[in-house]
Amino acid sequence: MTLAWKFGIGFVVLLAVAAPVALNPHGASERVANALHWVGLGNQEGESPKPDKTWLEERTREASRTWDQSIRLSDKQMQAIGVSLVAVKAQEAPTTLRLFGVTDYDPAKVTVVRSQFDCRVDRVLVDLGSSVEVGDPLVELFSADLAEAKSNYEAAVSQWERDHKVLEYKTPLAKEDTLPRKDLIEIQNDEAQSRLKMKLTKDKLLVYGLTEKEIEAAKSEDGVQKARMTLRSRAKGMVVTRSAVAGNFYTATDPPLLTITPLDHLWVRGGVSELDAEKVEKDQNLTVVFPFSDKRTHAKIDYIDKAIDPESRSAKFRTTIENPEGRFKAGMFVRMMLEIPSRPGRTVIPRSAMVSVDRLDYVFIKKPGPDIAFERRQIFVAKESNDIVIVAEPAEDHRGLEPGEQVVAIGALILEQMYEDRVMAEGALLSLQDDVHATFATRATHVVAGPGVH
Numbered sequence: 001m002t003l004a005w006k007f008g009i010g011f012v013v014l015l016a017v018a019a020p021v022a023l024n025p026h027g028a029s030e031r032v033a034n035a036l037h038w039v040g041l042g043n044q045e046g047e048s049p050k051p052d053k054t055w056l057e058e059r060t061r062e063a064s065r066t067w068d069q070s071i072r073l074s075d076k077q078m079q080a081i082g083v084s085l086v087a088v089k090a091q092e093a094p095t096t097l098r099l100f101g102v103t104d105y106d107p108a109k110v111t112v113v114r115s116q117f118d119c120r121v122d123r124v125l126v127d128l129g130s131s132v133e134v135g136d137p138l139v140e141l142f143s144a145d146l147a148e149a150k151s152n153y154e155a156a157v158s159q160w161e162r163d164h165k166v167l168e169y170k171t172p173l174a175k176e177d178t179l180p181r182k183d184l185i186e187i188q189n190d191e192a193q194s195r196l197k198m199k200l201t202k203d204k205l206l207v208y209g210l211t212e213k214e215i216e217a218a219k220s221e222d223g224v225q226k227a228r229m230t231l232r233s234r235a236k237g238m239v240v241t242r243s244a245v246a247g248n249f250y251t252a253t254d255p256p257l258l259t260i261t262p263l264d265h266l267w268v269r270g271g272v273s274e275l276d277a278e279k280v281e282k283d284q285n286l287t288v289v290f291p292f293s294d295k296r297t298h299a300k301i302d303y304i305d306k307a308i309d310p311e312s313r314s315a316k317f318r319t320t321i322e323n324p325e326g327r328f329k330a331g332m333f334v335r336m337m338l339e340i341p342s343r344p345g346r347t348v349i350p351r352s353a354m355v356s357v358d359r360l361d362y363v364f365i366k367k368p369g370p371d372i373a374f375e376r377r378q379i380f381v382a383k384e385s386n387d388i389v390i391v392a393e394p395a396e397d398h399r400g401l402e403p404g405e406q407v408v409a410i411g412a413l414i415l416e417q418m419y420e421d422r423v424m425a426e427g428a429l430l431s432l433q434d435d436v437h438a439t440f441a442t443r444a445t446h447v448v449a450g451p452g453v454h
Contacts, residue, residue: 067426070373071364071418078372084410085366086353090403091346091390095383097279097338101270101288105261105330106320111235113258116208119143120249121257122228128242132233132260139231139244139257146208147227150218153201157219160194167191237262238326263326268299270336271314279340280304280317286338288321290328297321301338345393346382347401350409354379354389355416364415366406374408376419377401 073083123140126132167187173179205215209231218226237260244250244257268288272280282301289296304317319336321328355362361381364374377399380392394400401407408415 067422070367070375071415071422072371072373074372081411081414083408083415085406086350086409088401088403088405088407089348091342091348094342095340095385095390097272097276097340097383099270099272099336099338101268101334101336103321103328103330103332103334104267104269105240106265106267109235109237109262111233111237111260112256113138113231113233113260114252114254114256115141115143115231115250116252117143117145117149118249118251119146119229121244121246123246124242124244125230126239126242126258128239130239131237132239133236134233136233137230138233141229141231142227143229144227146229147223149201149204149208150221150226153198153205153215154219156194156198156201160191160198163187163191163194231257233260235260235262240330263323266321266323266328266330268319268321268334268336269316270318271309271312271316272304273314274308277304277308277315280315280338284338284340286319286336288319289335289337290332291335295327340383343382343393345400347391347403349389349391349401349407351385351387351389353407353409353412354381354384355412357416357420362416363401364408364412365401366408374415376416 073081119141120143121139122142125137125139132138167190170179170184170187174181174184202215205218208229210218210229211232214229239258240261241256241259243255250257280301282304284301285298286301287296287298299319299321301317302319305315308315349363353363355364361379362376363379365377367373367375379389379401380395380398381389382392383390391401392398
């Protein structure tokens with residue numbers, strides 16, 4: 001009863017006993033005390049009597065003592081739910097990680113053809129897509145800088161030949177003491193300097209791209225012929241880019257005239273998310289599948305970056321595929337199936353056995369014993385597919401699964417709902433107990449201290 005109601009009843013009782021008190025004050029005092037005790041306004045200790053709550057406390061202790069976080073079922077419940085159990089298996093076969101990539105030329109084999117001096121393109125001798133061999137002519141150039149370099153070389157050769165003849169003539173004279181030793185040293189020095197200059201001018205022509213034969217022929221060329229040159233291929237491959245146009249003038253800083261690359265092999269560049277980056281290692285086997293055909297080829301991981309790309313949040317890797325007939329082109333999108341070897345301690349369960357709640361994954365394991373009881377256990381997923389789940393190996397914060405344990409394959413969702421209902425029931429019971437204690441404590445405070453006191 002509420003405090004106001006108690007005071008109302010008390011007031012009526014006091015009026016009822018007021019007259020007897022006035023007539024017989026000694027005998028009526030006991031009856032007044034009994035009346036006050038009946039309406040709950042106080043007792044011998046000055047407090048309100050509390051209702052019997054032992055049933056609630058016993059119920060709470062019993063629930064807390066009996067439930068061991070397991071779900072128990074009878075045979076009829078097992079049949080009604082259709083629970084099916086399977087044994088946990090150790091991972092033996094490798095798993096497949098499906099990735100995507102793009103083919104590309106091998107940059108270590110790409111040959112860039114450009115002029116080393118300012119020139120005019122007189123003629124382009126190859127087309128885009130042409131196959132070339134080492135030494136094949138590519139572009140005919142015309143350059144005043146080239147003519148000057150050839151003339152300097154011709155002059156250096158002439159000067160060296162003169163100094164060399166002088167040295168050959170005067171060396172015997174010096175041996176016969178008919179020539180001062182000092183003069184012979186000067187002649188030797190002149191010959192060495194002219195020889196060095198001849199070498200430097202020849203090296204410059206080699207850098208320009210002339211062959212030994214073309215350099216020797218430069219001695220007999222006239223001015224116009226000295227300005228002409230033919231760029232030749234330094235590698236075997238295919239012309240994949242061509243920017244040279246006959247009649248245009250180019251400098252050494254302009255884009256390449258041609259680009260040649262071999263097509264006997266290609267790179268495949270891909271990326272793996274940071275979630276799976278630790279699974280990819282060098283020399284792992286993978287299969288490259290070209291989606292627009294039935295062609296596929298096998299390869300191995302050549303390299304994987306040691307850092308995560310901040311934009312794509314993935315680790316870049318590459319592999320090399322053979323392309324002997326040139327069937328595959330650069331820039332093609334491909335699918336890659338990477339084989340991830342099994343690891344000790346990892347287990348395999350059906351996909352239907354796993355239940356995800358709030359981004360956490362659980363399974364229900366049948367506990368040993370005569371009773372049908374199931375334990376809910378959290379797992380860490382190493383790899384997940386449509387059919388199976390590979391559970392990570394045990395760790396300090398992860399118990400994992402043991403091969404041979406019985407896991408619920410069908411009916412796990414129903415068991416999860418039963419588990420959550422039981423958790424809510426246990427939590428509601430404890431919450432109800434706390435609310436009852438708080439209500440009774442507040443009511444006793446009002447009775448003892450009086451209304452208006454909080």
